[in-house]
Amino acid sequence: MELSIIIVNYNGGELVNPCLHSLFENPPQGEFEVVFVDNASTDGSFEAVKAAFPTVRFVAKDINQGLAKSFNEGLLLSRGRYILSLDNDTRVLPGALDAMLTFMDAHADVGAVGSLLLNPDLTPQKTLRRKPSAINAIFGRRSLITRIWPSNPLSHRYLMDDLSNTDQPFDVHWVSTAALMVRREAVDAVGGLDEDFFVYWVDADWCARLRDGQWRIVAVPAARIIHDENLKAKRRSRRNVRMVIDFHRGAYLYYRKNHARSLLNPMALVALAGLSIRAVTLIVYDYLRWVVMSQAEGARR
DSSP states (O other): OEEEEEEESOGGGGGGHHHHHHHHOOSSSSSSSEEEEOOOOSSSHHHHHHHHHSHHHHHHEEOOOHHHHHHHHHHHHHOOSSSEETTTEEEEEETTTHHHHHHHOOTEEEEEEEEEEETTTBBBBOOOOOOOOOTTTGGSSTSSEEEEEETTHHHHHTTTTTTTTTOOOOSSSSSOTTTTEHHHHHHHHHHHHOOOOOOHHHHHHHHHHHTTOOEEEEEEEEEEEOTTTTHHHHOOOSHHHHHHHHHHHHHHHHHHHHHHSTTTTTTHHHHHHHHHHHHHHHHHHHHHHHHHHHHHHHOOO
């Protein structure tokens, strides 16, 4: 088996079927399998995919146990020399999988490759990044500074904008598990996803462990995959509180595991305090914004 594609689903809605269709319409040349792990979806997406794609290997969970644990369960079932983590809101474009496989076959020191993730309008999503740090976090693609001043040089450096227009593969520190292909030998060496994480920052941690294990991580721009990450957000009137908490908890876990490894390290306490304040601020701001918008909408009726 050349490639195992693992998709973890939780209420993927109308995005899941197009994801699977894109895989079977643009398959790799070699033998592949799809392992689909559903985290107790309640929107009918699991049933719809199961009816439409009978050749897929399905795993149904009774609870939403998060990305890391469910991916690892799919990993145990997988048989491929390479494993692709693929989000349920992606669409694989022609040649993407073969571009990743060809590069991996030609470079035995590469443990993982990432695709060029695109927005639905085909603009780059900027998910190829240098090593995360407390400073770099201020200049992430969704940070306030980057939103206000998108052309600032520090955000450009962290998000690797200097290399984003090249067609040639290049080394990176961190790529998203939305479309991340790993070598079986690398997984055997460093392990799967860290199940201390739920969803957010698990990819940054995995990439850090791969690099610590002397495996290269490379972006392959020829592997183009659309990632419709904003559609679910547009359907929500309010930010999901659990998502905000998980993001900041994941950021703290990543920092503690990869930078301030001791709980007694004062920087770990500083990071915990700063991230907690930021999370509470976002939750309160989002709630107040929702109240104002709801009142304005009620006044218009």
